[in-house]
Amino acid sequence: MKEKIKKIIFSNTVKYLENLSGCQGVGLYFKDSKMVDKISDLVSRSFDLPSQEIRRKFYIVGEEYYDMSVPYYIFVDMFDNIERSVIQELVSQENTDKNLIEEVSEYFNLVRDSVSFGYLQKMIKSDKDIIRKELRSVKDRNSELRPFLRDYLIWVNKLTEDIKKLRSCDPQSNVQWRNVEEKDYISSLLNKDEIEAIRDVQNKLINLSSSIYYAIEKRKFTLLTSNYIELIKLVGKLISLATVNIAARSLEGINIDHLTGLLNRKAMDFVLNSQYQIAKLTGKPLSIVMLDLDDFKDINDRYGHLVGDCVLQNFAKELQEHLRKSDFIFRYGGEEFLILMPFTEKKDACGVIRNLLDKISDSYICCGEDLYISVTFSAGIEDITSKHESVIDIIKQADRKMYKAKTSGKSKVVC
Structure with missing residues (x-):
């Protein structure tokens, strides 16, 4: 009977993983056929092993797949679905012993617990370094x-x-x-x-x-x-x-750009670094936008610096009205702005900034009687990823994308 159960577990594991490999996003983790064979073989062969040996094997699996950046919930959900399909197949057969079904459930509970413990220990090791670093920074x-x-x-x-x-x-x-x-x-x-x-x-x-x-x-x-x-x-x-x-x-009052009312560069360093650490600690997304008004020098040369200042002031108001209160807007320098969007994926940030560009492009800035000026901007957007070692890396990448937007026609957002 044990051999029959092992075959059922093996076939259902293979079927589930092969179906999963075709799923967009999640399937990236299970496209390797060797990986599918390895998991399927381990799951089926370990069924009749002693509990301690099952714990040891799947603890190692949890560590390995954490290092491979396979999300924890995807892996645990996989065992939930395989267990469900195995039990459904057993129940559909005649004269299936109830105790056998309970044994299968106990086995998969042990597998999930062991994989979870492997993930957990790796997570703690990674996160404790961040917590200790934060503790040291608090002391200073x-x-x-x-x-x-x-x-x-x-x-x-x-x-x-x-x-x-x-x-x-x-x-x-x-x-x-x-x-x-x-x-x-x-x-x-x-x-x-x-x-x-x-x-x-x-x-x-x-x-x-x-x-x-x-x-x-x-x-x-x-x-x-x-x-x-x-x-x-x-x-x-x-x-x-x-x-x-x-x-x-x-920061209010002491680190505000007096022309635009936005946060200035002095405030930026503190806010950027603290938000970057929060994003790293929580695993939450964070996006940075570098934004520059197009042909602003021409506005200054044609209308004078007072009109240029009026354009900057009104554009800053548009930013504050269009963006969320949780976003941070900084005057980076001249006609250039930096926007920090906490807990925001890059694709979502791109949607927000493109909507802003559409709104700005379809309207005019009033800077005196009968003087209506049309403005556009170019922007580059980058989010936090494992390849970025600091918030400066994110800013540099966003700045490169903004430069690409400028040199490829202006009035566009590069994500």
Whole structure:
């Protein structure tokens, strides 16, 4: 009977992976026939192995596929679907022993847990370096945020270490940052709505930590890995809420370009670096737009610098009205602007900027009685990827694309 079950598992695994290889996007990870054969063979042959050996083999699989950048949820979902198809085939057959179906379910639960644990350990190793770096930067940071971020990151670091070493603990312990509204150095910088948003994330973190320690205690690694991924997302959200809101507030008035009312280059360095770290920490997208007004020198030469200033002021207003409040707009220099779009894929950023170009191209800027000036712009857009080692790399690539837009006809967006 075991040989028959192994054949059913093998055939269903092959069928699922072959179907998956044809899917757009996801299929890229499973196009290699050797990979399909390797997974199918391992899944079927390991069915009658001792539990400890199954754990060892699939733990290694989890590590390997993390290193290959196969998304965790794709791999776990694969085992869910294979299990479902195997059980459906068994149920459709006559005289199938109920205990055998339970054995198949237990086997796939063990496989998922083992793969999840392999992924988890690799994730933690990667993320802890970022958390430690953030902790070091907090120690050197001379700002009102230091006590808040230090207490918070120490707690996150301890929780991550408990996950790595599978240590049980009281989830309510060592939560010094819980009552954010009671901390004068935070409440003096944020308004009521902003504090409420931070408190909401903190409550989610505390509840999540209870689920994490439950999963550790019960050795439920699939649940633990999902919780850990959610933890890292909330880490980024909390840091973003605290640093960006406070930074933006502290920048007002002192780091504003007086002509356009946009943030200036002095503000840009801090905001870009903090948002880049958040994106790296959370795995969330981030896009940067380099944008330059076309033929602006001709406007200055023809109408004078006062009219040129009027064009820049009105164009800046169009940017502020068209873009989201969560986007950061900087006057990069002269008639050049940089737009930072957090949590935004490049394709979405391209859509927004192309819509902006259409709107600008179809309208005029009024700079005095009977003086209506038509303007267009050229833009280049780049997002965060593994090949970019710093936010400067993203800016350089966006700038190259903007130059390409300029030299290939202007009034266009290159993504």
